Amino acid sequence: VNRELMQQAQARLDAKTKPPGALGRLEEFARRMVAISGTGSPDTSKKVIYTFAGDHGVTDEGVALYPKAVTTQMVYNFLAGGAGVNVLARHVGAEVRVVDVGVDNDFGDLAGVIHRKVARGTRNFAKGPAMTREEMLAAITVGIDLAEQCRVEGIALVGTGEMGIGNTTPSSAIIAAISGKAVRDVTHRGTGIDDDALELKIRVIEQGLAINQPDSTNPLDVLAKVGGLEIAAIAGLVLGCAANGIPVVIDGFISTAGALIASELHPNVADYIFAAHRSMEIGHSFMLERIGVEPILDLNLRLGEGTGAALAMSLIEAGVKTLNEMATREQAGVTHE
Amino acid sequence: VNRELMQQAQARLDAKTKPPGALGRLEEFARRMVAISGTGSPDTSKKVIYTFAGDHGVTDEGVALYPKAVTTQMVYNFLAGGAGVNVLARHVGAEVRVVDVGVDNDFGDLAGVIHRKVARGTRNFAKGPAMTREEMLAAITVGIDLAEQCRVEGIALVGTGEMGIGNTTPSSAIIAAISGKAVRDVTHRGTGIDDDALELKIRVIEQGLAINQPDSTNPLDVLAKVGGLEIAAIAGLVLGCAANGIPVVIDGFISTAGALIASELHPNVADYIFAAHRSMEIGHSFMLERIGVEPILDLNLRLGEGTGAALAMSLIEAGVKTLNEMATREQAGVTHE
Incomplete structure (x- = not known):
């Protein structure tokens, strides 16, 4: 910068x-x-939030409260404008763009979706790698391509968001792998699982790390082995925004896991990142510190989708307007x- | 409620x-x-911020960084739309209404100002009471009248703001008087005074409390003796909003001093208050706790005018829209x- x-x-x-x-x-x-x-x-009138949707094989282990089908259902909700991110993006004058990077559903050529599906979800990382290296790179490329497109369109401010049942599980796995912290210290309740499910989730992540042995010094290896397609796309979007000189507002826990991968790959990436808010998920603050960004809001949000990013974008715009x-x-x- | x-x-x-x-x-x-x-x-489309302007005799003691004339100059800036509160209110779709309740300047019938001047500033509370009981009540009535008017107009959300060179001094005096806390523990740098000026400010407040002996159990006595006309008007606005069932967003340190007076007068007033943000001024957190409200934003703001209220109003509106x-x-x- x-x-x-x-x-x-x-x-x-x-x-x-x-x-x-x-x-x-x-x-x-x-x-x-x-x-x-x-x-x-800066002219902040053009603001876009990319909400990346992807499914997760690790939900087979019972780590999520909701069935996988909800990812698909929520994509339709995004298109209809009825989800939280739609309401908040409208409120702040931002556009929501929904990207299918890995939903376990055939949307055909459904209008309103950016079709960049790499696979119908990841594989169950408790049993083996979530993605091949090729899948991981393809998903990162989706984000990079979209950032490139933003430069062409003159987008002033980009927000990240995601939808993927089970995706706090790979996010916690990523932090644990990169930081070496105990899984227990970076794993929380996601959409609201109870104590027993939390213990299960911790065991599943521990098992996934033991089986896959991700190289903690290699963010891309961590991403492929225990990450997610939408997380990879977010990492790519953040990298692409940094490369194109576009400020990017990362949403909550899952988006921050993607941003962490990007930031670990190049120390200057953090200069382009705004952290929207402090999530309720434990482990989030640690990731923000490691990236070196201070969250803008602290409203106990834990919905994802890009909801926190929308609100923070408006505050950043307010600063520019002063x-x-x-x-x-x-x-x-x-x-x- | x-x-x-x-x-x-x-x-x-x-x-x-x-x-x-x-x-x-x-x-x-x-x-x-x-x-x-x-x-x-709730329909949140009608949002108004009242920015009350008043001067302070205590500036004779040298407690403020800027000359008293700046209060008047800033009133003209508000009318021209160039101040921080104008920019942020426009950003969130709120209207700014400027009320002269006590500026030491004759605005005549200047258009764009709500003319409710009670006096040309307070008297120097280091030497005697800032206001007579009648002046204090008249200033409170200004706020109550405006809240009444808001009900008639169907305003969904009211914000408070103020402009008054020197007005962190009476605000700290009010907290000290009501809480019994040491002046030093609730007095800070206002617009940015240095160490020597801070020591002077503390001594002046201590002297004002010693001379006036405000009754800590009587908020109106405290307000009259060491308060300010704009602070009284804010207290009245908060009272009036509570009485009329209108949510009111209090801005920063000075607005909170006004809200504290209102809240001390009736325990239910707090139910109608949203606290916009945590100010940089020490003593602010204590007031918020005493009122029983949790600030919405924490962005190191210390400008006043209603700037924090504007930003918080947009977040409250976002909640309603969900x-x-x-x-x-x-x-x-x-x-x-």
Whole structure:
């Protein structure tokens, strides 16, 4: 990112009709948006949230509260505009784009879906690798392609989201593999499983790590062996946004697992990431720290889909607007300090 | 507030296409908005922020970084739409209404200002009472009248804001007087004063409390002796909103001092209050705890004007929209647990 533009943006913020720094993190959002986009006055009107859908073979182990069919059902709900992410994206003026990267359902050429299916879900990582290396790379490429497309379209701000029954399980597996932390310390209740199911989920992840032996120093190996297709696509989207100078707002726990893979691959990727919120899932804060980003919201959200990203995008936009629209003390005839 | 409607709202949220509780505090906002407004599907389109302007005699003691004239200058900035609150209110679709309740300037019949001046600023509370009891009551009445007007207009959500050079000083004095806490523990840097000025500010507040001997069990006595005209108007607005069943979003440190007065006067007032954010000012968290409200945002804001209220109003509206617009599992054909 452009550090000189960042300093110029802060100097312009300091000339506004407010005490220096008084808009707190809104000022951070504004100067980072300038530095990432490379333009002094970013136009934030074009905002897109990509909601990647994929299924997970590991649900065969009974780790999820809802049946796999719900992933497909929710894709139809996204198209109908009735899901949480639809409501919140409309509220903030963002567009939701639904990407089938790995749903265990044949959507044919259903309109409204971006059809980039790599496989009908991952394999059960408790028994072997979730994906082949080729599948993993194909899913990452989906995200990279979409980021490329965003640059062409002039999208100012990208959000990540996901839908995939069972996908907190691979997310916890990814953190455990990369950090070496105990599975128990990074595994939580997902959509709301009880104590027994939580113990089962921990055992399944431990088994998956023992069987697959992912190389903790190789994020792509971890991703292929215990990750998910939608998580890989998010990793690719984050990488692609960084490569194309597009700010990307990562949603909650699962999106952050994807962003962690991207960030582990290149240290500069974090410069392009905004963390939407602090999830209820334990292990989330650890991932955010490792990436080096501070969450914007803390509203006990745990829905995913891109819901938190939508809300955070509006706050980032608010910061940019203070830079673009507030009067300077000079313009307003306000006495300097 | 209507507890039965609150439970009905939560039941409706639980039927939506999401795990129960997965939208965290957005669900709290939705059910509280229902309970306060008494309508199952609140229409949040009409949102107004009242920015009350007033001056403070205590600035004679040198407690503020900026000269008193800035209060007047900022009123003109509000009218021109160039201030932080204007930008953020536009962003969230709220209207800013500027109320002169105590600016030390003759605005004549200047268009765009709600002219309700009680006095040209308070007196220096380091030397005697800031206001007479009559002035204090008149300023409270301004807020009550405006809340009444909001009911007539069908305003769904009211925000508080203020502009008054020096007004963190009376705010800290109010908390110290009501809580009995040491002035030092509730007094901070306002717009950014240095260590020496902070020591002076603490001494001035201590002197004001010693000279005026406000009755800590009588919020109105505290308000009159060491408060401010805009703080009194905010107290009145909060009281009026509670009386009229209108949810009110309090901004930062100074607005919370006004809300604290209102809340001390009647225990049910807190049911109508949303706290926009956690201010950088020390003493703020204590006030929020005493009122019994949890801040929505934590973005290191310390500008006032209603800037934090604007952002929080949009999040509250987002919560209401999930209730109003999300599909149920039934409607979307999504498998139940």
